[in-house]
Amino acid sequence: MTTSLLRRPGLALSVLVVALVVLAACLPGLLAPADPLRGVPEQRFQPPSASHWFGTDELGRDLYARVVHGAALSLKATLVAVAVAFVAGGAIGGVAGFAGGRIDGVLMRAVDVLLSIPALFLSLALVTALGRGTLNVAVAVGAASVAAFSRVMRAEVLRVRQAAYVDAARVCGVRWGGVLFRHVLPNARGPVIALATLDLGTAVLAVASLGFLGYGAPPPAPEWGTLISGGRDYLANAWWLSTLPGLVVVATVLSLNRIARALDGERLHR
Amino acid sequence: MRLYVLHRMGQAAVVLWAAYTVSFLILVLLPGDAIAALTGAGGAAASVSPERLAELRREYGVDKPVLVQYGTHLADAVRGDFGASFATGRPVGSLIAEALPQTLTLTLTALALALVLGAGVALAATYGSRPWLRQLLLSLPPLVGSVPAFWVGLMLIQFLSFRFRIFPAFGDDGWRGLVLPALTLAVPTAAIVAQVLARSLTTALAEPYVRTARAKGAGPVRVHLRHALRNASLPALTVAGLLVGGLLANSVLVETVFSRNGLGRVIVAAVTAQDVPVVQGVVVLSAAVFVVVNLIVDLLSPLVDPRIVLTGTGGRT
Numbered sequence: 001m002t003t004s005l006l007r008r009p010g011l012a013l014s015v016l017v018v019a020l021v022v023l024a025a026c027l028p029g030l031l032a033p034a035d036p037l038r039g040v041p042e043q044r045f046q047p048p049s050a051s052h053w054f055g056t057d058e059l060g061r062d063l064y065a066r067v068v069h070g071a072a073l074s075l076k077a078t079l080v081a082v083a084v085a086f087v088a089g090g091a092i093g094g095v096a097g098f099a100g101g102r103i104d105g106v107l108m109r110a111v112d113v114l115l116s117i118p119a120l121f122l123s124l125a126l127v128t129a130l131g132r133g134t135l136n137v138a139v140a141v142g143a144a145s146v147a148a149f150s151r152v153m154r155a156e157v158l159r160v161r162q163a164a165y166v167d168a169a170r171v172c173g174v175r176w177g178g179v180l181f182r183h184v185l186p187n188a189r190g191p192v193i194a195l196a197t198l199d200l201g202t203a204v205l206a207v208a209s210l211g212f213l214g215y216g217a218p219p220p221a222p223e224w225g226t227l228i229s230g231g232r233d234y235l236a237n238a239w240w241l242s243t244l245p246g247l248v249v250v251a252t253v254l255s256l257n258r259i260a261r262a263l264d265g266e267r268l269h270r
Numbered sequence: 271m272r273l274y275v276l277h278r279m280g281q282a283a284v285v286l287w288a289a290y291t292v293s294f295l296i297l298v299l300l301p302g303d304a305i306a307a308l309t310g311a312g313g314a315a316a317s318v319s320p321e322r323l324a325e326l327r328r329e330y331g332v333d334k335p336v337l338v339q340y341g342t343h344l345a346d347a348v349r350g351d352f353g354a355s356f357a358t359g360r361p362v363g364s365l366i367a368e369a370l371p372q373t374l375t376l377t378l379t380a381l382a383l384a385l386v387l388g389a390g391v392a393l394a395a396t397y398g399s400r401p402w403l404r405q406l407l408l409s410l411p412p413l414v415g416s417v418p419a420f421w422v423g424l425m426l427i428q429f430l431s432f433r434f435r436i437f438p439a440f441g442d443d444g445w446r447g448l449v450l451p452a453l454t455l456a457v458p459t460a461a462i463v464a465q466v467l468a469r470s471l472t473t474a475l476a477e478p479y480v481r482t483a484r485a486k487g488a489g490p491v492r493v494h495l496r497h498a499l500r501n502a503s504l505p506a507l508t509v510a511g512l513l514v515g516g517l518l519a520n521s522v523l524v525e526t527v528f529s530r531n532g533l534g535r536v537i538v539a540a541v542t543a544q545d546v547p548v549v550q551g552v553v554v555l556s557a558a559v560f561v562v563v564n565l566i567v568d569l570l571s572p573l574v575d576p577r578i579v580l581t582g583t584g585g586r587t
Contacts, residue, residue, distance in 0.1 A: 068425060085502035113288040116557045121537070125296045128541045128549045205418055209523055212420050213538055228421055231526070238433040241426070246421035251414040 011262050014255035021252050024071035030197050032068035036061065055240040057230065067245050070222035072209060077138035077216075077223075081203040086196050089149020094188075096101050096150065097157030098180055099113025108154065111147045119144035123210060132215045134223065141206040145199055152195050156188035163187070197260040201253040208249050224249050279566065282561040287556035290347055293550045294340055347554070353547040359539070362551040365536060373532035376524070377517045379448060380455035384513070387456060388463025389499075395464075396471040397494055408468060411461035419520050423454035423527035451528045455520055459513050466509055470502035477501070504575050511564040518556050 024031050039059035046056040054063035096107040114122065126140035160166065169183050198209060203222075210216060211225020219226075224245055229239025346353065396409035396478045404483035428452060430436045435451050474480065474500050523536035533552060540548035572578045 011387055039448075045433070099373075111421050112291055113557075116285055116515075116560045117289055117553055118291070118515040118519035118560070120522060121553045121556045122539060124541050125549055125553050128544055128546065129297050131544075151290060173519075178553075195526060203417060205416075208418055209420065212418070212523065215541065220517070228418070229425070232424060235428045242421070242424045246418065246424070249421070250417050254413070257412065257416055270324055 003174070004066070006263075011258060017251050017255040018259060021071050021075060024068045025075040026072075028065075028072060032062070032065040034062040036065040036069040037220055047238075048240050048244070054244045057238075057241055063227075063244060066222035066227060070224050070227055070245075071224070072218055073134050073221065074204065074211075074224045075122075077134050077141070077207040078200060078203045080135065080138035081142035081207060082196055082199050084139055085149050085199060085203075086147040086192070087145040088143070090147065090153045090192060093150035093153025093155075093192075094157055094180070094185065097154040097161065097188075098176075098184065104154075107150070111150045114147040115190060119206065120209065123206065127210065128217050130162055132218070134217045137165045137207055137210045141203055141210065144159040144206065145202070148199075149192065149195060153188065153192050156191050157184055160184050160187045161264035165246050194260070194264045195235065197263055198257070201256040201260065204249065204253050204256065275569070281563055286554065286558055287344075287562050290344065290550075291340075293553045294343065295553065296547045297550055298336065298339065324557040334528050348369065352551040352554070353542070355545050355548050357541070357543045357548075362547050365548060366533065366551055366555060369531065369533045369536045371519075372530060373521055373525070373534065375450055376455060376530065376532060377514070377521055379452040380459065380517055380521075381514070382392045382453055383456035384459035384463055384517075387460035389430050389461070389467060393499070394468035395468050396475060396498075398405070398491070407464075411465040411468075414457055414461040417458075419454060419458050420523040420527050422457055423524055424449070426454060447528075451524050451530060453505075453518060454527065455524045457461040458520060459488045459517055461512060462509065463506060467502060469497055469504045470505040473532055474498040483527055500574065502570060507567050508575065509570060510567045513562045514563045515556065518559060 010081050022033070028036075039057075039061040041060050041062040043052075044058060046052050048055045052062050052064065054067060057063055057066070091111075092107055092111065096104040096111075109174075117125075122144045123137075123140040126143055127136060130136040130139065168177060169179050174182070207230065208225035209214070211223045212229040214229065216226050217223045227245040228242050228249070231238065231243075231245070234241050262263050343353065350363060354361055354364075355365060357447075358365075391407050391410060395404050427450065431438060438447050474581070475494075479501075480493055480497055483493050488497070521532065522537060524530075524536060525532045525534035533555075537549060537552045538546070
């Protein structure tokens with residue numbers, strides 16, 4: 001594992017970036033000792049320097065500390081979103097593929113309808129119904145990718161269901177629950193997990209987008225999308241306020257996608 | 271052919287009905303009290319008595335059983351009436367119709383730009399045999415896909431409006447104000463076009479007819495544009511519905527970044543105010559656009575590839 005990582009510097013860098021983001025989310029104080037919420041009025045709009053790596057904002061708060069502390073909210077929202085899509089999509093796709101017949105038809109038509117509504121609009125409808133806040137945004141983002149997960153899960157269950165060992169288990173008298181949970185699902189999960197890793201990057205972007213529109217965490221709390229939109233009013237005189245948090249989002253998404261591709265490639269090679 | 275069109279229009283109507291139902295389920299059945307939000311919007315929640323709230327609920331018809339609400343709303347929607355905005359009291363239809371032209375101008379400009387950019391990258395990447403150029407160009411689309419569209423817009427404003435003062439940052443007057451938003455909107459779409467087209471061009475260039483064309487003396491440009499591109503454009507055409515849906519969704523962000531009026535601003539304001547009828551109207555409209563674009567693509571595909579025959583049962587052979 002380590003030698004193959006060293007031979008692929010891009011992948012190694014991606015793992016490092018994601019590790020840093022996870023560290024920032026779990027132990028923000030370790031990476032940025034400064035208080036993300038307390039501003040020093042005399043130090044407003046300081047450009048990036050040795051003492052303030054990312055500069056300071058309109059209230060004199062340290063932007064680097066805000067980005068580091070924002071990782072927790074953004075990462076939590078991302079994980080919740082992917083979990084919602086994984087569980088709901090997996091359940092719908094699993095039931096559709098396993099039950100077949102009319103249930104399959106009805107469920108998959110419903111999924112097709114979800115696909116005809118652009119993801120952002122679906123999320124916005126859910127935010128309207130659920131209200132604002134990080135958790136609601138996460139659920140809304142996750143719901144928008146349920147359709148993709150259902151399709152992959154269904155296709156996999158259909159593929160596995162025809163395997164000889166599934167027939168064998170049935171013939172041996174294993175009940176349907178046992179067949180589903182012990183034989184079908186464990187063998188069908190590979191592509192769904194690959195999709196989940198790929199969906200992490202998409203979810204980071206979607207959560208940031210909804211945060212940018214102002215539906216994420218309420219103001220003083222730092223969140224990546226909110227931080228980018230917060231710098232919007234000062235683009236002319238404080239370039240760092242939107243640019244640097246945006247670069248952090250880009251680096252995170254790029255790294256997540258790179259890792260997802262590597263995992264997918266290894267799965268296909270095996 | 272006529273039978274095919276009728277069949278597909280029937281399918282489209284079913285999808286629209288289903289999209290309406292999904293949006294109804296999300297917006298009306300989920301917990302979230304639109305009327306309370308409406309009266310609390312001005313920060314005067316405490317001043318509204320329970321009696322007044324009940325009265326408002328009656329006025330907007332949200333006190334009736336869900337099935338009755340669904341039935342009346344659906345019947346109205348079929349006639350094109352999506353109700354009145356909770357926040358302003360104006361009909362949703364006219365709110366959308368007013369905002370649509372600006373958004374259409376923006377998205378259509380962006381679509382044209384994206385097709386040119388995307389096709390340019392795909393053609394350049396597959397033309398000739400310079401592996402480094404090919405690698406470079408093909409690594410662009412996934413890179414672009416990892417960048418938030420709204421951030422691209424902010425960066426463009428920062429450099430091209432504030433630092434170099436080439437294009438205005440805000441406002442929706444004239445073509446100069448359209449350049450940056452259209453570019454921002456076009457970039458992610460162009461990435462998808464480039465990816466799909468590069469893949470299908472690579473497949474097409476390996477086909478025997480390309481060798482035949484070359485053997486008959488066709489130059490590399492002619493082979494690339496006349497033979498390979500025409501065959502490769504069909505897979506790109508099939509993602510058109512997805513592309514237009516994505517453009518419409520991203521226009522919400524782009525209009526916010528550039529402070530342009532349009533559909534995106536309408537829905538952002540509606541979501542903030544929990545203005546259910548407006549949100550529902552825009553969601554159903556976006557589904558309608560997706561369905562119509564897919565229908566047009568299916569009807570156009572025989573023109574690109576004469577081997578495709580549209581049959582009455584909705585299948586393509």
